[in-house]
Amino acid sequence: MQKVRVRFAPSPTGYVHVGNARTALFNWLFARHHGGTLVLRIEDTDVERSEQRYEDQLLEDLRWFGLDWDEGPDKGGPSGPYRQSERQDLYRRYSMELIERGFAYYCFCSPEQLEQERQEALKAGRQPQYSGRCRKIAPEEAARRAASGEAAAIRLKITEWNFRWNDLVHGETTFSGEVIGDPILVRSGGHPAYNFAVVVDDHLMQITHVIRGDDHISNTPRQVALYHALGWEPPEFAHLSTILGPDRARLSKRHGATSLESFRLLGILPEALRNYLTLLGWSAADGKTEILNDAEVIAQFSLDHITKSPAVFDQEKLNWLNRHYLKQLPLKRVAELSVPFFVEAGLLSEPYGPPVLGWLGLVVEAVLNKIDYLSQVPEAARLIFEYDAEAAVSLLGGEEARGSEVLLQVAPKILAEPKLTYARFREILKEVQKSTGKKGKDLFHPVRVALTGADSGPELEKLIPIFEAGSELDLARPVLSAAARLRSFAAAARMT
């Protein structure tokens, strides 16, 4: 096989959809597996929808996702420029060539006229297809009219009857030429249409494998016709299945988090997303392994392990992978990644020192097995930052709160500690266990409630050091020590 060159060609229209992200990922995996080249090309021919400012966002999202590319608008390369908007002269040149060689022609039909014909055809139950009217105009006359400034689009003459290509994921795929009207190559405004620009670019950029969404299958015959007209060899095609929402409709914004940015904001780890998206359509050779790092996937990746059928996006499974990767990370790293979420929740203000970050590591560790993604950390850590004595009392019941044998004995012992460690806390509980005969749940539960204001939460073993260390830090929201909590609890209990 010649040296692999693949491309990812998004249009900068705002955000990177997971479907596109997966296409990018598969191209990247394919390139890396074969030691080939990944080209990033910006498809901004649709001037009305493309905005320059979206491009930076696009590249940033892809980098966050963990992809890199070898050639692109930001790093150049031998096949540039990498923005379609900067390749106009190329499209013009090849469209002229096609006209001269009789493979394409000027079309003077107005969009309104075409739309009307289309509607009529639809109503009459006919194929809504371009009639080919302007094919009949003599080339000299057409050239004259176009030169005189008359609005003219350029269309490709479809002359083939059978289209056939061996799709690398779908296998032999065929289309009849009858169903394809002469496609627009260049719009009357002078901008190339998608089907034309891709072919010119893919060929000039020497793309060997076009890996893209299967919504492009129906476009492929048009493109193959173009390759033939231009006398070029078509690349290999591989069409990836669609990603659907839970309702089996094509995944879209209304399904919630579907863009790279939204997953970042949720606190999903890019490695988890990569792993998840890899599994959407591809499977490891053993048919079983699901947790794979980049190196493992790259080593195994192959187009013939790709499913043809569409896949429903499953946030639960992504969450599972995210939990896995979260636990894999050093605590300090998780703490760093959590910072924006603490700040947003008003629990932390910047700047903060290393001690705070270290303490955050403890907090994060305490709640790590309760969360799916990082944006849930502040809520899960709520009982560290907030202590509601009233809630504690009412949870226990006033009687119990005032007269609990356990609490009556534990409280003074804790209050007597200048700095409570968990080891000491354990001892205290042992002593009280001996004198009251209470153990297990009966022993721990009242203490937990009095200390946290809740009857469930992280292990006290983790909470107590967090309370103590937190109370000594200068935080946006001060953390109460165990002793402070008990004092406040006692006060609230007396009032009931």
Next chain:
RNA sequence: GGCGCUAUCGUCUAGGGGUUAGGACGUCAGAUUCUCAAUCUGGAGACCCGGGUUCGAUUCCCGGUAGCGCUACCA
């Protein structure tokens, strides 16, 4: 409407002419823990329908059905 693509547990998938149809997420149960969670163990759970081909089809072929896509001077 026309054309195309697709069809294995709820979901992602492995598999393939004869299998106890495998794995994972989720779910249920048990174990464990001061609670919740996590963890561990176990369970339930699938070959879209109808015809062929065949000794035998979930697997191959055809048709149907359903979902999705394309049918643009969007990409």
